[in-house]
Amino acid sequence: MEKLPFILLVDDEPADNYAHERLLHSLEVAIEIRAVTGGVEAIELLARDPPLKPTLLLLDVNLPDLDGFEFVAAFQRLPAPQRVATHIVLLTGGMTSRDMARLNELPVAGLVIKPLTREKIDNLLQLHFQRRLPEA
Numbered sequence: 001m002e003k004l005p006f007i008l009l010v011d012d013e014p015a016d017n018y019a020h021e022r023l024l025h026s027l028e029v030a031i032e033i034r035a036v037t038g039g040v041e042a043i044e045l046l047a048r049d050p051p052l053k054p055t056l057l058l059l060d061v062n063l064p065d066l067d068g069f070e071f072v073a074a075f076q077r078l079p080a081p082q083r084v085a086t087h088i089v090l091l092t093g094g095m096t097s098r099d100m101a102r103l104n105e106l107p108v109a110g111l112v113i114k115p116l117t118r119e120k121i122d123n124l125l126q127l128h129f130q131r132r133l134p135e136a
Contacts, residue, residue, distance in 0.1 A: 001131050003028060008054035009035040010042045010071070011091065012063050020058065020116045027121060027133055030055070039066030043074045046082060053085045056124070058116070059108075061092040068092075072106050087128050091116070 007030040011017050017035035024033050034052075036042050039059075043066070045052045061068035068090050075083065087109040094113075103111060109128050112120050118133065125131040 001028075001125075001134055004030040004055040004125075004129065004131075006030060006032045006034070006052070006054045007056045007058065008042065008045070008052065009033070009058050010037075010039060010063070011035070011058075011060040012037050012065075013060070016060070016091075016114060023116055023118070024121070027118060029121060029125070029133075039063045039068075039071040039074070043071065046075070046078055046086075051078070051082055053082060055085070055087065056128070057086050057088045058112075059088055059090050060114075061090050069102060069106065072108060076107065089124060089128075 007024060009017050009020055011020070014037065017037065021033055021035050024030060036045065059068050059071060063071065066074060072088065075088065089109050090103070090111045091114050092111065110124070112124070118136065122133045125133065
C-alpha cells in the first residue's frame with residue numbers, strides 16, 4: 001500500500017495519542033505521524049510558515065483549549081490550499097445528540113468512535129484515499 005505522506009493526531013489524552021500513534025506506525029500507514037495534545041497547538045503548526053500539511057488530521061472532539069467544532073472553525077480560516085490538502089476525521093468517545101446534529105454542519109470527512117482499530121483505519125483509507133491495508 002502506498003503510504004499517506006503525513007498524519008496529524010490531535011488529542012489531549014496522552015494514552016490515546018500513544019496507542020493511536022503506535023497502531024498507525026505498526027500498520028505502516030504514513031511516512032510521517034505526529035501527535036499533539038491541543039487544538040491551539042495544532043492550528044499553530046498548520047498556520048506556521050511553511051505550514052504543516054497533513055493528509056489526514058485525526059481530531060478529538062473534546063479538547064480543553066479548542067473543542068472540535070472551534071478547531072474546525074479556526075481551520076476554515078486557513079488558506080484554501082492548506083484546507084484542501086487535509087481530510088479531517090473527528091475522533092470521539094461519545095457525543096451528545098446536540099453535538100451529533102452540529103456535526104452535519106461541519107466540513108469534515110467523518111467521525112470515528114475511539115479507539116482506532118485496524119478495521120477503522122482500513123475503512124478510512126478506503127473511503128478517503130482509495131487504499132487498503134494489506135491482509136493481516
